[in-house]
Amino acid sequence: MDALLNYLFSSNGLFWVFAFMTLACGGLVVANPFSRNPVTSAMFLVLTIISMAGLFVLLHAFFLAAVQVMVYAGAVMVLFLFVIMLLDLQEEERRKVKKLGLLAGLLSIGAIAGIFVKSLMAAQPGRGLPAPVAEGGTIPLGKLLFTNYLLPFEIVSVLLLVAMVGVILLSKKDLK
Amino acid sequence: MKLEALPWILLFLPLCAAGIITLFTLRSQKLSAGLSIGAIVSGFVLAIALIKSGGWEAREFSLNWLSIGNLNVDFGLRLDALSLMMLLIVTGVGSVIHIYSYGYMHEDEGFSRFFACLSLFTFSMLGIVLANNFLQLFIFWELVGVSSYLLIGFWFDKASAADASKKAFLTNRIGDFGFMLGILTVFAVVGSLNFAVIQEQFKANPALMGGSATLAGLLIFCGAMGKSAQFPLHVWLPDAMEGPTPVSALIHAATMVAAGVYMLCRVVFLFTPEALTVISWIGGFTALLAALIAVQQNDIKRILAYSTLSQLGYMVMAVGLGGAGAAMFHLTTHAFFKALLFLGAGSVIHAMHHEQDIWKMGALRKKMPVTFWTFLVGTLALCGVPPFSGFYSKDAILAQAWHAHNYPLFVIAVSVAVLTAFYMFRLFFVVWVGDVRSAEAGHAHESPGVMIWPLRALVVLALFGGVLGINEIFAAQFSAAEHAEASEHGLTLLQRIAEPFTNAPVAAGIGIIATLIGFLTARGLYATAKSDPLTSKLGWMSRAMANRFYFDEIYEATVIRIHDLAGTISNWIDSWIIEGLCIGVVRGGTDLTGRALRLVQTGNLQTYAFLFVLGVAVVLWLTLGK
Amino acid sequence: MNVGLEHYLVVSALLFALGLLGVITRRNLIVMYMSLELMLNSANLALVSFSRFNDNLNGQVMVFFIITVAAAEVAVGLALIVALYRKRQSAHVEDLTSMKL
Numbered sequence: 001m002d003a004l005l006n007y008l009f010s011s012n013g014l015f016w017v018f019a020f021m022t023l024a025c026g027g028l029v030v031a032n033p034f035s036r037n038p039v040t041s042a043m044f045l046v047l048t049i050i051s052m053a054g055l056f057v058l059l060h061a062f063f064l065a066a067v068q069v070m071v072y073a074g075a076v077m078v079l080f081l082f083v084i085m086l087l088d089l090q091e092e093e094r095r096k097v098k099k100l101g102l103l104a105g106l107l108s109i110g111a112i113a114g115i116f117v118k119s120l121m122a123a124q125p126g127r128g129l130p131a132p133v134a135e136g137g138t139i140p141l142g143k144l145l146f147t148n149y150l151l152p153f154e155i156v157s158v159l160l161l162v163a164m165v166g167v168i169l170l171s172k173k174d175l176k
Numbered sequence: 177m178k179l180e181a182l183p184w185i186l187l188f189l190p191l192c193a194a195g196i197i198t199l200f201t202l203r204s205q206k207l208s209a210g211l212s213i214g215a216i217v218s219g220f221v222l223a224i225a226l227i228k229s230g231g232w233e234a235r236e237f238s239l240n241w242l243s244i245g246n247l248n249v250d251f252g253l254r255l256d257a258l259s260l261m262m263l264l265i266v267t268g269v270g271s272v273i274h275i276y277s278y279g280y281m282h283e284d285e286g287f288s289r290f291f292a293c294l295s296l297f298t299f300s301m302l303g304i305v306l307a308n309n310f311l312q313l314f315i316f317w318e319l320v321g322v323s324s325y326l327l328i329g330f331w332f333d334k335a336s337a338a339d340a341s342k343k344a345f346l347t348n349r350i351g352d353f354g355f356m357l358g359i360l361t362v363f364a365v366v367g368s369l370n371f372a373v374i375q376e377q378f379k380a381n382p383a384l385m386g387g388s389a390t391l392a393g394l395l396i397f398c399g400a401m402g403k404s405a406q407f408p409l410h411v412w413l414p415d416a417m418e419g420p421t422p423v424s425a426l427i428h429a430a431t432m433v434a435a436g437v438y439m440l441c442r443v444v445f446l447f448t449p450e451a452l453t454v455i456s457w458i459g460g461f462t463a464l465l466a467a468l469i470a471v472q473q474n475d476i477k478r479i480l481a482y483s484t485l486s487q488l489g490y491m492v493m494a495v496g497l498g499g500a501g502a503a504m505f506h507l508t509t510h511a512f513f514k515a516l517l518f519l520g521a522g523s524v525i526h527a528m529h530h531e532q533d534i535w536k537m538g539a540l541r542k543k544m545p546v547t548f549w550t551f552l553v554g555t556l557a558l559c560g561v562p563p564f565s566g567f568y569s570k571d572a573i574l575a576q577a578w579h580a581h582n583y584p585l586f587v588i589a590v591s592v593a594v595l596t597a598f599y600m601f602r603l604f605f606v607v608w609v610g611d612v613r614s615a616e617a618g619h620a621h622e623s624p625g626v627m628i629w630p631l632r633a634l635v636v637l638a639l640f641g642g643v644l645g646i647n648e649i650f651a652a653q654f655s656a657a658e659h660a661e662a663s664e665h666g667l668t669l670l671q672r673i674a675e676p677f678t679n680a681p682v683a684a685g686i687g688i689i690a691t692l693i694g695f696l697t698a699r700g701l702y703a704t705a706k707s708d709p710l711t712s713k714l715g716w717m718s719r720a721m722a723n724r725f726y727f728d729e730i731y732e733a734t735v736i737r738i739h740d741l742a743g744t745i746s747n748w749i750d751s752w753i754i755e756g757l758c759i760g761v762v763r764g765g766t767d768l769t770g771r772a773l774r775l776v777q778t779g780n781l782q783t784y785a786f787l788f789v790l791g792v793a794v795v796l797w798l799t800l801g802k
Numbered sequence: 803m804n805v806g807l808e809h810y811l812v813v814s815a816l817l818f819a820l821g822l823l824g825v826i827t828r829r830n831l832i833v834m835y836m837s838l839e840l841m842l843n844s845a846n847l848a849l850v851s852f853s854r855f856n857d858n859l860n861g862q863v864m865v866f867f868i869i870t871v872a873a874a875e876v877a878v879g880l881a882l883i884v885a886l887y888r889k890r891q892s893a894h895v896e897d898l899t900s901m902k903l
Contacts, residue, residue: 015805019813026817026840029833030824038832045836048817052843055810059854061862064869068846071869076839076876083880084832087887105786105826109819111793116815119800120808128804133857136850141859141866149863156870163874170881173888779899786826 011058018058021051038089042080049073061136180237183253186222186263187302189215194295197288208288212295213274219302220267223260232257232649236308236372249369254308257649258504262305262438265511268637269430270298272630276519277422279626280526290330290420297323301431305438309369310359313439317355317399320435321348324427328419340415347412351402358395361388362446375445393451396443397458404436404488407462411727413485417477421522424477429484429514434507437491441500456496460588463489467595471602475532476521479603483558484514486592490573493585499576501650506569509641513557513566516634520551523627524607527620536614537607543620548608550631555604557638559597559691567687568642574687575680586683590690597694605702810851817844831883831893835876842872 007013025047032040049072056065134140145153193215201207238252274294281290300323303316322345329341359369365388366374383389400406405413416428427433440447440455447455463486470482487510494503525532527544541548557564560571570593577586622628776787817840824837846865853861887893 012805015809019809022813023816023820026820029836029840030820030828038830038836041833041836045839048840049843052847055813055847056850059810059850061850061853061865064846064850064862064865067866067869071873072839072843076873079876079880080832080836083884086884087832087893089830089832089893101782101786102827105789105823108786108789108793109823109826112789112796112822113815113819115793115796115800116819117812120811120815123808127806129806129854130857132854134853134859136853136859136862141862144859144863145866152867156867160870160874163878167877167881170878170885781895781898782826782829789822789826 014054015058018051018054022048022055025051038084039081042077042084045080046073046077049077056136059136060132063136063138063141182222182226183237183255183306186219186226186267187253187299187306189219190295190298190302194292194299197292197295202288202292205287208291209274209278212291213271213278215295216267216274216298217271219298220264220271223263223267226255227260227264230255232260234372238308242311246367247363249311250309251312252308252370253306254371255306258438258441259305261504261508261646261649262434263302265434265508266298266301266305266431269511269515269634270301270426272633273422273426273430273515273519276425276522276627276630277420279624280422280522281420284420286330290327293323293326293330294423294426297327297427297432299323301435304435308371310362310371311369313442314352314356314359317403317435317439318352320403320432321345321352324348324416324432327423327427328416330419330423334418336415337418340412340418344412344416347409348402351398351400351409354395354398355400355402358392358398361392361395365392371442374443378445389446389448390450393447394454396446397440397451397455400436400440400492401458402436403439404433404492405462405485406436406458406489406492407465408727410462410466410485411731414478414481417475417481421477421518421525424481425515425518425522428481429518430511433484433488434491434511437488437495437503437507440492440495441504444495444500452496452498454496456493456582456585459489459492459494459496460585460592461489462486463493463592464588464595465489467592467599470599471595473599474534476524476534476537476603476607477518477532479534479599480514480517480521483517483596483600484510486596487514487558490570490589490592493589494573494576497573497576497580497582497585499573499580502569502572502576504650505572505646508646509557509565509569509638512634512637512641513554513564516550516631516638517554517558519627519631519634520547520554523547523623523631524551524620526623526627531614534603534606538610538613539608540620541608544622546622546628547631550635551608552604553635553638555600557641559600559694560593560687561691562688563639563642565638565641565643571680571684571687574683578680578683590686593687593690594694597691598698601695601698602702605698610702610704807851807855811848814844814848814851817841817847829895831886831895831898834895835879835883839872839876842868 008017025044028044029041029048032044034040049068053065053068053073056062056068190212193211197208197211201211234254234256236252236254238250240248241251242249274291277290277294281287284290297320300316300319304313304320307313307316325341325345328344329338331337332341362374363369365386366377368374368377401409413428413433417424419427466482466485466489470479470486473479473482487506491503491506491510494500494506523544524537524540524547527540527547528537531537553564557566560567574586574589574593577583577589778784821837821839821841821844824840825834828834828837846868849861849865849868853859853865883893886898890897892898
């Protein structure tokens, strides 16, 4: 039992925990057998994102883990929930599912996933990762952002401004 | 200014006038008329200046225009006795008619447009006259066709005028097609389009064209047949009288129809004896036919139109008989007196409020004295009464026939002379003498000065045109071809007056007698007639003449029927084979494919996403999955 | 077995496939949008693991940009959905199909 706990809290064990949580919650976002309410999907998306933040920590990307939680789980998901509430979306009524379409979709996506995984497995995994040299903390990332990536950084800020203006325009009741 | 620029200015002035009128001055009648008249009058002055400065010698001005392979086409102007004289006729008579039009068209809404068209026509005609090669000639030839189309159909809201313009254009096109083939035949053999070069080559080697010479000559004659309205393409000219009367005077008497004869004289060296025989017989036949028809027409302009046809037949016959000089001489005098007659007729029509039936006129002599006297001079000149200009030129043709010992054609020519005198005096007696036959004739009044003065100017020419020595100028041009007239240089005025009697006394005497017979018959029948006495006397002949020997009907039954049949067949092929089979299959195939492909475009977001994923899967499988 | 780059990439690939599945099968626009976010996140995960594997931070900077762009995209996308909803009174994809078949 202790050995199991020890393994679980080692970085290898934590990977499996977070990976499982990510995929399980992601699956529940897409297809929840118990509820078809968009709010449920949104809540599971929050969980997916948080578990992914865990994976980020395991990869030593601490700053991104924090941003992931704050921006995604905080801001973006609030926006989603806000829209869902605003539109007052009730539980989705069940419409006739096109079986053939669903099957074809599943098959093609399975094929994509299969190809990915198969080609990854060809690399014989299991050698682990070397000890990290570059730590994804705030300071090194910030330095990089304000030196090498200054121009893209500024452009992204303009992009945000543009998006803001666009959203204001779109959400006006009557466009002139 | 260099002298070389003068002919170019002369040629392009009317075009500029037409352009400016069309673009800028359509609103202002006075300005438009001024421009147009100014252009042609300065053309006349320039023509005189050209003759004064360079005499009658042949000279050319040319620019290289096209150079494709071994085809070199110049845009060039050729000045020689022939073209300079023609230049004088076109600009001189043209000026007079332009001025006359100012009075005649005064109340017309399309006044400015009329002058623009006139100027365009003048430009095209000058182009024909000045051209130094076949291609340029042909281009202006077609331009003349277009501008005459515009002028004949000037009152295009009148159905008959619109039809007449189409008829004229299409009939001309038939002739032009032959003309084009002829030009190509000549080019194929000689390899040049320039008149001077072709003439040189023919002089060096008369048998140059071999067997195709006659054919080429006749094909080129086709062009003249269309423009100069020779049988069987003569049908358009009488109908062309639907245009305004000044147009009839300018185009269908003095210039455009003369273009055919002019062209024949220009390339007369091309024709073989066989071709000339055909040409002379077609000319003679046309002359006789038209004269016969003219006898039973009642429309004043139609009589003059058929008389024009008949006189053109005369000229063509003269060319065929080897008398190109005589033909050009007659063309010149004919331009004078026929323009005079048409303008006089226009004056009458103007006074009669556009009534053209001669049987509704009568006793106009008192009402319109000036028009009467000028018309009389025109009539006498046309009938060939000495010493009017027509006598000299007509006699030159008769003498030509006499000297050529072609007696059948001589007889035809003499009978045409009889008929000419007859129908012209018929017209004369009915319109000017006799009783007043309608209210309009009673109220008729003399035309304004702007219409009268051109008549007076033409009277002078019609009177003295025969003794000015015009024939000698032409004779010098054709001296190589005509030995008979080559020696007659530098005659005194007296000699010129007596020339017909010294040259061929028999022909001159017979000509005068013929005219006398025609006059006396006409006087006997029409001096006091109330209606046409010939109609009952001639019976079916009269009906045939009045109906133009049913040529329109014959064409209707044959040419047009065949044409319609071909049209129907082509239409059937077009709508079933081309449209149905070829286009239909392609269209059906496209339509079907389109329908099938349309199903892919469902507009459903997720279908698109699915297809997108499918694509990604395929690409991934191709790159990674193997 | 030590967890290596491949493990993270497999998780990323599976997450990507899950997102794609959502986009294709779910017919609620908002849920489709969430699935799109899943796909974006799977790309983020892949980038971060590459960054770790290569021992430099460029990949993480890229992720940072992706998060920013995603935020902007979500804002605009949701605004569009709201505008569409106002017009059609539905957030269902099939109701947006206006083409004739």
